[in-house]
Amino acid sequence: xxxxxxxxxxxxxxxxxxxxxxxxxxxxxxxxxxxxxxxxxxxxxxxxxxxxxxxxxxxxxxxxxxxxxxxxxxxxxxxxxxxxxxxxxxxxxxxxxxxxxxxxxxxxxxxxxxxxxxxxxxxxxxxxxxxxxxxxxxxxxxxxxxxxxxxxxxxxxxxxxxxxxxxxxxxxxxxxxxxxxxxxxxxxxxxxxxxxxxxxxxxxxxxxxxxxxxxxxxxxxxxxxxxxxxxxxxxxxxxxxxxxxxxxxxxxxxxxxxxxxxxxxxxxxxxxxxxxxxxxxxxxxxxxxxxxxxxxxxxxxxxxxxxxxxxxxxxxxxxxxxxxxxxxxxxxxxxxxxxxxxxxxxxxxxxxxxxxxxxxxxxx
Amino acid sequence: xxxxxxxxxxxxxxxxxxxxxxxxxxxxxxxxxxxxxxxxxxxxxxxxxxxxxxxxxxxxxxxxxxxxxxxxxxxxxxxxxxxxxxxxxxxxxxxxxxxxxxxxxxxxxxxxxxxxxxxxxxxxxxxxxxxxxxxxxxxxxxxxxxxxxxxxxxxxxxxxxxxxxxxxxxxxxxxxxxxxxxxxxxxxxxxxxxxxxxxxxxxxxxxxxxxxxxxxxxxxxxxxxxxxxxxxxxxxxxxxxxxxxxxxxxxxxxxxxxxxxxxxxxxxxxxxxxxxxxxxxxxxxxxxxxxxxxxxxxxxxxxxxxxxxxxxxxxxxxxxxxxxxxxxxxxxxxxxxxxxxxxxxxxxxxxxxxxxxxxxxxxx
Numbered sequence: 001x002x003x004x005x006x007x008x009x010x011x012x013x014x015x016x017x018x019x020x021x022x023x024x025x026x027x028x029x030x031x032x033x034x035x036x037x038x039x040x041x042x043x044x045x046x047x048x049x050x051x052x053x054x055x056x057x058x059x060x061x062x063x064x065x066x067x068x069x070x071x072x073x074x075x076x077x078x079x080x081x082x083x084x085x086x087x088x089x090x091x092x093x094x095x096x097x098x099x100x101x102x103x104x105x106x107x108x109x110x111x112x113x114x115x116x117x118x119x120x121x122x123x124x125x126x127x128x129x130x131x132x133x134x135x136x137x138x139x140x141x142x143x144x145x146x147x148x149x150x151x152x153x154x155x156x157x158x159x160x161x162x163x164x165x166x167x168x169x170x171x172x173x174x175x176x177x178x179x180x181x182x183x184x185x186x187x188x189x190x191x192x193x194x195x196x197x198x199x200x201x202x203x204x205x206x207x208x209x210x211x212x213x214x215x216x217x218x219x220x221x222x223x224x225x226x227x228x229x230x231x232x233x234x235x236x237x238x239x240x241x242x243x244x245x246x247x248x249x250x251x252x253x254x255x256x257x258x259x260x261x262x263x264x265x266x267x268x269x270x271x272x273x274x275x276x277x278x279x280x281x282x283x284x285x286x287x288x289x290x291x292x293x294x295x296x297x298x299x300x301x302x303x304x305x306x307x308x309x310x311x312x313x314x315x316x317x318x319x320x321x322x323x324x325x326x327x328x329x330x331x332x333x334x335x336x337x338x339x340x341x342x343x344x345x346x347x348x349x350x351x352x353x354x355x356x357x358x359x360x361x362x363x364x
Numbered sequence: 365x366x367x368x369x370x371x372x373x374x375x376x377x378x379x380x381x382x383x384x385x386x387x388x389x390x391x392x393x394x395x396x397x398x399x400x401x402x403x404x405x406x407x408x409x410x411x412x413x414x415x416x417x418x419x420x421x422x423x424x425x426x427x428x429x430x431x432x433x434x435x436x437x438x439x440x441x442x443x444x445x446x447x448x449x450x451x452x453x454x455x456x457x458x459x460x461x462x463x464x465x466x467x468x469x470x471x472x473x474x475x476x477x478x479x480x481x482x483x484x485x486x487x488x489x490x491x492x493x494x495x496x497x498x499x500x501x502x503x504x505x506x507x508x509x510x511x512x513x514x515x516x517x518x519x520x521x522x523x524x525x526x527x528x529x530x531x532x533x534x535x536x537x538x539x540x541x542x543x544x545x546x547x548x549x550x551x552x553x554x555x556x557x558x559x560x561x562x563x564x565x566x567x568x569x570x571x572x573x574x575x576x577x578x579x580x581x582x583x584x585x586x587x588x589x590x591x592x593x594x595x596x597x598x599x600x601x602x603x604x605x606x607x608x609x610x611x612x613x614x615x616x617x618x619x620x621x622x623x624x625x626x627x628x629x630x631x632x633x634x635x636x637x638x639x640x641x642x643x644x645x646x647x648x649x650x651x652x653x654x655x656x657x658x659x660x661x662x663x664x665x666x667x668x669x670x671x672x673x674x675x676x677x678x679x680x681x682x683x684x685x686x687x688x689x690x691x692x693x694x695x696x697x698x699x700x701x702x703x704x705x706x707x708x709x710x711x712x713x714x715x716x717x718x719x720x721x722x723x724x725x726x727x728x
Contacts, residue, residue, distance in 0.1 A: 037707025056417035307699040335671040343401025
């Protein structure tokens with residue numbers, strides 16, 4: 001290993017942090033790490049990944065490539081990731097080299113399987129909608145009947161931004177939906193009649209200290225986050241409820257780093273957990289311009305064994321994702337005094353692709 | 365050229381900005397450029413320069429190396445710099461390739477010669493202390509007698525952070541001082557009996573629009589900036605005076621980019637210009653945590669032909685430079701809730717070397 005093991009204390013400036021994944025989250029993590037004096041090495045299959053262009057080193061390799069992981073482990077004192085579908089064997093390989101991956105294997109395993117995730121959440125006092133697993137078309141139909149209709153079917157593994165899921169309106173359609181999703185194990189979720197979608201970004205340090213950002217109110221379109229408003233206008237009781245959920249999830253996972261927890265606010269005032277993401281999160285991008293320490297620096301602080309930073313909001317922010325060609329309007333956004341522009345350096349503005357975001361900043 | 369010429373409109377995200385110099389200023393410029401979607405190429409003689417580790421490309425070459433400049437010009441749509449002693453022939457070589465350097469040749473020429481600088485300033489309604497040039501020991505003695513004592517002797521060219529200058533207490537000592545400074549052309553400056561050192565960071569866009577940040581109050585030790593407090597507590601009249609000076613300097617230089625203007629506040633309320641730096645400036649680091657658009661993004665906006673951003677302060681900041689081993693206290697600073705830490709990734713903490721800075725942030 002190039003660096004001292006973390007057991008010896010916090011990772012020191014000048015040491016190297018490895019990041020699996022070179023997209024926008026890796027890019028903003030890399031920038032935050034550099035600001036704290038760290039070098040960054042990115043591992044990504046693409047040679048021209050956005051994060052690689054702001055990092056000291058890039059390794060072009062697939063996430064399960066032994067040579068790539070070897071190079072990453074040799075360069076980095078600690079490794080983190082920008083997406084939850086990191087192969088378990090990659091983490092194991094790095095562990096064999098004495099390189100810690102944070103957040104750790106438990107958080108990854110839970111986040112990679114929607115059944116395990118919901119089971120974990122309910123077991124740790126973080127309520128969710130009712131759900132049932134199905135491994136066959138027949139089981140899917142039975143689950144749909146049991147949960148009531150409509151019901152949301154999702155593959156247990158993979159899938160993001162609305163991919164790998166579909167609504168089932170009639171129990172008999174569940175078999176076809178099961179096949180359409182590839183015939184892989186699925187989870188069926190009772191429809192959540194929520195009044196709002198909220199999320200909470202929280203962090204836990206190596207010493208067990210936690211820090212929770214104010215809630216964000218989120219609006220999706222076609223399964224993709226469109227905008228977040230933060231701090232969301234919530235009652236103190238609702239904020240307390242979210243903090244308690246965050247504390248339980250973080251402790252239950254013995255977590256290190258920043259986590260994104262998506263919530264449903266129900267009509268009766270309860271919060272249900274929709275899903276957790278063991279990483280920095282799109283609904284936390286507002287913190288870049290709304291907090292003194294943003295979620296990216298917070299994540300780096302946490303995994304490096306540094307003290308966590310303050311999470312109080314210093315401004316009210318409306319975060320708007322720029323999808324596909326929307327980013328072509330950069331000049332318009334740049335001319336708006338209240339708008340902070342964040343572009344990710346992606347070459348190809350495919351429809352729906354997250355090309356950047358803007359934070360519209362207002363006084364609290 | 366890899367990119368469209370700037371004459372065709374603003375530089376677009378995805379295009380490349382070249383930076384001469386890979387120190388901390390280049391590093392913070394590179395990060396700001398990346399946030400706006402630009403790629404960055406750094407040219408620096410050192411292979412492991414701080415800015416190179418956050419840039420898409422690095423060219424390791426001296427600033428007057430024809431091949432290095434060729435590669436820079438081929439990669440970049442526009443070139444800027446982090447220090448004012450860029451060789452004039454480098455700018456000329458890039459211009460021959462059709463690559464613009466901003467801020468332009470006039471600003472560089474003026475800033476590289478203290479005699480030209482003071483002459484320019486006085487000619488544009490920006491007052492300075494009285495001064496005289498000397499090219500021989502005898503002329504130095506005569507100048508010292510003319511200006512009164514003590515008098516500050518500086519080499520006309522080069523020198524920074526208090527290097528290349530010395531105080532002369534007796535006119536007869538001026539000859540020895542002249543020789544001690546290398547026998548090169550010098551300028552002698554009357555002692556400024558200032559009550560405070562202030563500075564103003566300002567920007568001018570390609571369209572001639574200007575934007576001026578609130579004044580900073582600066583404290584030097586041994587010729588090196590130790591700390592800045594901003595916004596400085598000043599009367600509206602003093603702020604007006606600073607803005608008028610900035611406007612005259614920017615217009616007089618037909619300037620594009622961010623400029624740092626160091627000022628002396630005299631007992632009678634007048635502001636004198638100490639020196640100008642045609643670049644982002646150490647006394648503007650407070651803007652990273654005190655303004656919505658910091659001086660680095662502002663500079664990138666200006667040179668790229670984008671609209672300038674707001675310069676209003678959203679917090680009160682005390683910026684403290686971390687010199688040499690002071691940066692070893694990173695863990696102490698990281699634990700202070702009000703302190704934002706910025707480390708430059710320099711390997712070798714030589715005494716007096718600028719290793720990083722902290723911004724201590726308070727409500728306005």
